[in-house]
Amino acid sequence: MRLGYLYSRYPVLSQTFCDAEMLELERRGHEIVLASLYPPKTPLRHEYLAKLQAPIRYAPSSRDLDKLARKAKRLGRWPNALVSRHENK
Missing domain, CATH: 3.30.160 (Double Stranded RNA Binding Domain)
Structure with a gap:
């Protein structure tokens, strides 16, 4: 188990x-x-x-999380970008 x-x-x-x-x-x-x-x-x-x-x-440090968030936003993988892309279909 x-x-x-x-x-x-x-x-x-x-x-x-x-x-x-x-x-x-x-x-x-x-x-x-x-x-x-x-x-x-x-x-x-x-x-x-x-x-x-x-x-x-x-858990990742705040600094690492911020870095990952910036990268996700830049690549269009941030949740807001994903939701917008889905809603526009």
Whole structure:
């Protein structure tokens, strides 16, 4: 079974219950998908997290999102341009 966890910030030292749960689920053969809006503020991590197999995916930074938005607008792939193109058909 594939299970997803979404955090506002991960990893943080106070999430020991969630960490233990994810490690146990992986041990039982489940696939964990980890996502976080923001990276950790500190490099400190519990030692046992080295056993966690799931990669952590972070949301793009505001700067990267702005860059992608400018490119999409320039290429006519921004939602407003797509809607206009569809409505004109």
